[in-house]
Amino acid sequence: MVNKTHLLIFLFWLIFMMSHVVALAEDPKLALPHMVFVKGNCFEMGDTFNEGQQNEMPPHEVCIDDFYMAESEVTQLLWAKIMNDNPSGFKDCSQCPVENISWHQTQIFIGKLNNITKKTFRLPSEAEWEYAARSGGKQERWSGINEQTALPHFSWYGANSARQTHPVMQKKPNALGLYDMTGNVWEWIQDWHNDDYYQKSPKTNPAGPSQGVSKGLRGGSWFFTPMGIRTTVRAASGPDHRFFDIGFRLAADVNEGKHSGEGFGL
Numbered sequence: 502m503v504n505k506t507h508l509l510i511f512l513f514w515l516i517f518m519m520s521h522v523v524a525l526a527e528d529p530k531l532a533l534p535h536m537v538f539v540k541g542n543c544f545e546m547g548d549t550f551n552e553g554q555q556n557e558m559p560p561h562e563v564c565i566d567d568f569y570m571a572e573s574e575v576t577q578l579l580w581a582k583i584m585n586d587n588p589s590g591f592k593d594c595s596q597c598p599v600e601n602i603s604w605h606q607t608q609i610f611i612g613k614l615n616n617i618t619k620k621t622f623r624l625p626s627e628a629e630w631e632y633a634a635r636s637g638g639k640q641e642r643w644s645g646i647n648e649q650t651a652l653p654h655f656s657w658y659g660a661n662s663a664r665q666t667h668p669v670m671q672k673k674p675n676a677l678g679l680y681d682m683t684g685n686v687w688e689w690i691q692d693w694h695n696d697d698y699y700q701k702s703p704k705t706n707p708a709g710p711s712q713g714v715s716k717g718l719r720g721g722s723w724f725f726t727p728m729g730i731r732t733t734v735r736a737a738s739g740p741d742h743r744f745f746d747i748g749f750r751l752a753a754d755v756n757e758g759k760h761s762g763e764g765f766g767l
């Protein structure tokens with residue numbers, strides 16, 4: 502026989518459990534970075550300063566569609582919410598970028614995140630990454646700037662990092678409002694890497710070689726010199742490789758936004 506007291510206890514328990522489930526479902530969203538709307542255009546991709554490596558040559562015109570780019574690298578907090586672990590080499594820093602994760606692990610993370618959010622997050626293409634890092638395709642040696650004297654205000658790199666990652670969004674953003682595109686951690690991109698790709702890249706929305714042995718990395722890290730963290734530097738590593746200065750950043754197709762021309766958050 503269920504009396505009123507039992508019924509009340511059951512109802513309170515039910516409300517508590519339902520609110521707990523809702524909180525859990527929304528939890529990952531609280532750690533998601535704001536997605537900045539990036540208006541596509543044509544730009545001169547590659548080493549327009551003629552000071553870099555051979556694989557940054559030749560500069561060539563590329564045109565890309567509108568897309569979204571996360572304002573920050575994926576944090577350890579967001580990674581842990583989705584994956585229930587934190588493989589980062591630098592511990593006890595939930596707002597630091599997650600690192601020590603392979604390209605294949607980023608794909609697992611994105612799959613789970615998309616299941617939870619019902620969105621279609623993805624990694625940026627190499628062309629999208631460079632266009633965004635250069636504040637919309639401008640001639641910027643480092644993200645947001647050209648003068649090396651300003652670099653400590655915009656980036657964590659070898660000279661000011663104390664050889665470790667730092668919480669995201671502490672330095673100045675570039676003109677699109679994107680933080681840490683230069684330095685902090687290298688960022689995995691979607692494309693396979695090929696040193697010769699710029700010699701045969703299609704002009705419109707290039708997506709990299711159809712196959713390869715390594716995936717592209719962009720932006721340099723807390724470890725590197727100013728030359729190593731230029732916006733046009735192209736690095737790469739095997740898709741199962743992990744290292745404690747390699748992380749990633751989310752992108753999304755433009756149709757994920759509610760209003761064209763605005764960013765979105767969750």
Ligand SMILES: [Ca+2]
Nearest residue numbers: 681682684686
């Ligand atoms: Ca970075």
